[in-house]
Amino acid sequence: MAHASHHILRFRSVTVRYGRRVALDDVTADVPCGSLVAVAGPNGAGKSTLLRSILGWHPLSAGEIRIGDAHTHHQLPRFAYVPQAHQVDYDFPATVREVVAQARWPARRPWQRLDAADHEAIARALAELEIGDLASRPIRELSGGQRQRMFLARAVAQGADIFLLDEPFAALDRRAARELTHILRAWRAQGRTVLAALHELEAAREHFTHALLLSTRLVAAGPVAEALSEAAIHAAFDAAACVHEAAPPVPRTAIFPR
Amino acid sequence: MSPGELLLEPFSLPFMQRGLAAAVLVGLSGGALGSLLVLRRLALMGDALSHSLLPGLALAYLFFGQNVGALLVGALLAGLLTAAGGALLSRLTRLKEDAAFGALFILFFAAGIALVSHYPSRLDLAHFLFGSILGVGPEELRFAALVSGTSIALLLWFRRSLALHAFDPAFHRATGGRGGLVHVGLLALVVFNLISALQIMGIVLSLGLFILPAVTAYLWVERLAPMMLLSGALAALGATAGLLLSYHLGVASGAAIVLTLGAFFLGSAVLSPRHGLAAPLLARWRTGKRVLHRPD
Structure with missing residues (x-):
């Protein structure tokens, strides 16, 4: 080192x-x-x-x-920033998949839609954080730990190092x-x-x-x-x-x- | 008179046609915009902003008469002065932005009323405060079409920035977004739509056309894009029904539209299956039905 x-x-x-x-x-x-x-x-x-x-x-x-x-x-x-979880209003009308998809928005021009690679990255991030089955739930229904995993999935979907x-x-x-500890250790291994x-x-x-x-x-x-x-x-x-x-x-x- | 005639007869009049077209156009863009205001918790700030336009409008009317361009510039200047003044005061003094804004807007509103009351023969206070559907001429209708078209195009173009900034400003910034620009742009769009709604709704009530359909939609849907669409559609529908009410009952058009939209909202607040007042009762009834078993 x-x-x-x-x-x-x-x-x-x-x-x-x-x-x-x-x-x-x-x-x-x-x-x-x-x-x-x-x-x-x-x-x-x-x-x-x-x-x-x-x-x-x-x-x-x-x-x-x-x-x-x-x-x-x-x-x-590349960086991914995960803000403090309580800074967000969980009554915001959005589903888990939409929030994770935000990772791919900044790279797209206004007239472009997300492409197959984007959706692939979103699906992989959802699977990695084990929230694939929650993807179409509104975010207000998540528990504290699930909320955190949603934001970690968004960071993963950004393709950050x-x-x-x-x-x-x-x-x-x-x-x-x-759970968060397990996730962080797995990240370290990668x-x-x-x-x-x-x-x-x-x-x-x-x-x-x-x-x-x-x-x-x-x-x-x-x-x-x-x-x-x-x-x-x-x-x-x-x-x-x-x-x-x-x-x-x-x-x-x-x-x-x- | 048959029900069909009750619905259609008013709109055979040219001024009602123009009023309806303008109201539907402003409703579509204003309702969508209102959704963002509600989610950003700017609903009250938007209301304050609408009141602060009065002195600009009064001055423009005094010097240039019923001229859409002049009214627009006057209102825009007054709105920008209030917004910028509020931001500046909150930066430079210990006041928070809502306090600075609350203090400034009432000052501007009072200045407007002072102007209007000093020249009572040339300015009609009621006309400014409550609007008049008779005031929607071809020029006003063209302006409404321009504002709504531009607003909807801009909302579509910047949909991701607007949604990200409303949901998670820190993430928006971390991914290269410019929060200040989005905020100012949103307020500017609100001012343009307020001016466009002015003839029909009046200063005091114009924000109702934006906020009421937005809070109604918020009670029904779980995603942002459908919320904005539903809100725009509700505003257009409420404007149509409100104009009919206004025609038949002889009520001011702005008040009739707001009352109609208010009925939508109150009905939703009670009946919405997931977020309404009746939601807990509904849930209990459902579980009750599921666990109910009769003794054999």
């Missing part, structure tokens, strides 16, 4: 500012190809900012993000979380790379191979056991707690799967 050509994403002194506030400060790290990377840290540590800056949503104030490596399949890797997940475990019960923003260290330790521990600056990076050591977590969370001491504690909103 030491050889640079095996790193599908390389961050070099990445700095992002929102006005005067620094969201990410001088982050340098490498993401090995085919790893499951937990992007961990306290609230406001820059986890989501890191994911979004990979997509080019935030201009970097300094530094660079290098995408791709020397492997022939990875010179121009790198998957960016924003808090994938946030809305899941234990069973759905176990050489897919996953970066997931996580605020729960338990989930990061349990399900991921690597971790980037952020607290605006990079606190630690590497295999999970090393990056999430007691000392590193203390540095990330307690340092942040000092900064936010003045802010009143905000109760977390619980999200219950239907």
Whole structure:
């Protein structure tokens, strides 16, 4: 893993500012190809900012993000972004197949219909996530875990190499979380790379191979056991707690799967 | 008079024919557009937008008289000022967009009423507020056809962007979509359709032609494209029935159309088998029938 050509994403002194506030400060790290990377840290540590800056949503104030490596399949890797599950209104009139088909829309011109290859990719993604039998159901009838698998299927149907997940475990019960773990391990076996923003260290330790521990600056990076050591977590969370001491504690909103 | 005559006789009059054609055209595009407003939770914002058009219309009427082009420009400027002003205020102050919008639109509406009441001999307030089917001349009908045709073409062309942006803005953005552009484009289309609906519906009620069929359709179907089609068809149907009611009962055309569409909506809210008030009762009745067994 030491050889640079095996790193599908390389961050070099990445700095992002929102006005005067620094969201990410001088982050340098490498993401090995085919790893499951937990992007961990306290609230406001820059986890989501890191994911979004990979997509080019935030201009970097300094530094660079290098995408791709020397492997022939990875010179121009494709991204799939999976937003937080609760950001979507599940009363929206759409079926599961339609949502998964959205993966193929951006590549089509307005006058073009989806072609046979598109439908093939959609069917394969539905089958891979085992929601083929739900395909013509309205999305409001899905359980929390099924909703997540629908969005993962959409990401798979995009034909992506790198998957960016924003808090994938946030809305899941234990069973759905176990299912997600299985899916992520299978993806890893297929050489897919996953970066997931996580605020729960338990989930990061349990399900991921690597971790980037952020607290605006990079606190630690590497295999999970090393990056999430007691000392590193203390540095990330307690340092942040000092900064936010003045802010009143905000109760977390619980999200219950239907 | 036979029922056939009751239905057909009103439309032998040229002004009723023009009114009907304009109402059906605006209904088709406005109903489809209304579906997107409902799903984006912009229904109330659209209503505010329609009220804010009054000062632009009044000024245009004052200077240029009954001229479709001038009315359009006036209304467009007023609508854009409100939309842009609301966006700007929410960026630069601590106000949220709905609060900024709510404050601005009532200000614009008041300015419009002030203008209209200051020149009562030249401007008829009731005409602006409640519309008048007599005002639909050949020029207004041509404008309605142009707006509806263009709106439907644009809705078809940008159907995927509009649907993605309404459903999952983050994914829309991550796949190269420009959310701000889609949002502004949608509001601009709403303003054009509002102006087109103005003569028949009046400022106060015009959004009813867009929103009521959309919420009715939302209670019946499970996919976006059928919802937009059904909503457009319901709006056209409601406009036709409403104009007939208006003719026979001597009621303002806008009110008659909104009341007709409102009857569709209330009926659906009760009767829709999956989303209506009666849905739980229906489900219980069905399971009751399934588990019912008679003692032998």
